[in-house]
Amino acid sequence: MPEQPFLERILFSEEQLAQRVRELGRQISADYRGKKPLFVGILRGCVLFYSDLIKNVSVDCTLDFMCLSSYSGTGSTGHVRTMLDLRESIQGRHVVIVEDIVDTGLTLDYLMNHLKDRGAASIEICCLLDKPSNRKVDVTPKYVGFTIENEFVIGYGLDYNELYRNLPYIGVFKKQ
Numbered sequence: 581m582p583e584q585p586f587l588e589r590i591l592f593s594e595e596q597l598a599q600r601v602r603e604l605g606r607q608i609s610a611d612y613r614g615k616k617p618l619f620v621g622i623l624r625g626c627v628l629f630y631s632d633l634i635k636n637v638s639v640d641c642t643l644d645f646m647c648l649s650s651y652s653g654t655g656s657t658g659h660v661r662t663m664l665d666l667r668e669s670i671q672g673r674h675v676v677i678v679e680d681i682v683d684t685g686l687t688l689d690y691l692m693n694h695l696k697d698r699g700a701a702s703i704e705i706c707c708l709l710d711k712p713s714n715r716k717v718d719v720t721p722k723y724v725g726f727t728i729e730n731e732f733v734i735g736y737g738l739d740y741n742e743l744y745r746n747l748p749y750i751g752v753f754k755k756q
């Protein structure tokens with residue numbers, strides 16, 4: 581691949597992502613056999629991961645989305661807002677939250693608090709990437725694609741100021 585001015589290095593290739601997402605899909609399918617989970621995608625970062633993940637889920641399931649906002653440039657603002665809420669009720673449902681990356685944990689902490697009184701049978705988190713060294717609150721995803729260092733990454737749904745989500749791989753962003 582030609583050198584990209586915005587890229588420090590590639591972290592996970594398209595093939596590595598596909599293989600790990602397949603494994604996650606299989607693991608979730610085994611864990612949720614007979615349970616008809618509801619996959620809640622957190623927009624917009626989840627889109628590529630979400631669509632590849634559910635293609636690898638072999639149990640009956642339904643889909644819904646939320647849009648939360650907390651990031652600006654390469655830093656979390658710490659103020660999370662709901663831009664788009666769920667359309668379906670989660671009463672009695674087994675919910676799997678699908679997120680691109682858990683960084684400080686503030687977004688998912690807000691989300692778990694937001695959903696906890698809505699009567700779900702269970703709520704688990706599935707994230708493609710986990711940056712545990714930057715955690716500010718206690719959030720533990722059950723399903724993690726890859727654990728990474730505290731670096732700002734782009735591609736495969738992840739953005740810098742809304743750019744680079746369409747890259748088929750994940751790379752470390754090069755600050756200009």
Ligand code: IMP
Pocket residue numbers: 625650651656679680681682683684685686687688731732733734738739740
């Ligand atoms: P948290 O609230 O700090 O855990 O951040 C969660 C959200 O921040 C993710 O859903 C991403 O949208 C964004 N984010 C965190 N780290 C990165 C990164 O390295 N690249 C791009 N977006 C990130």
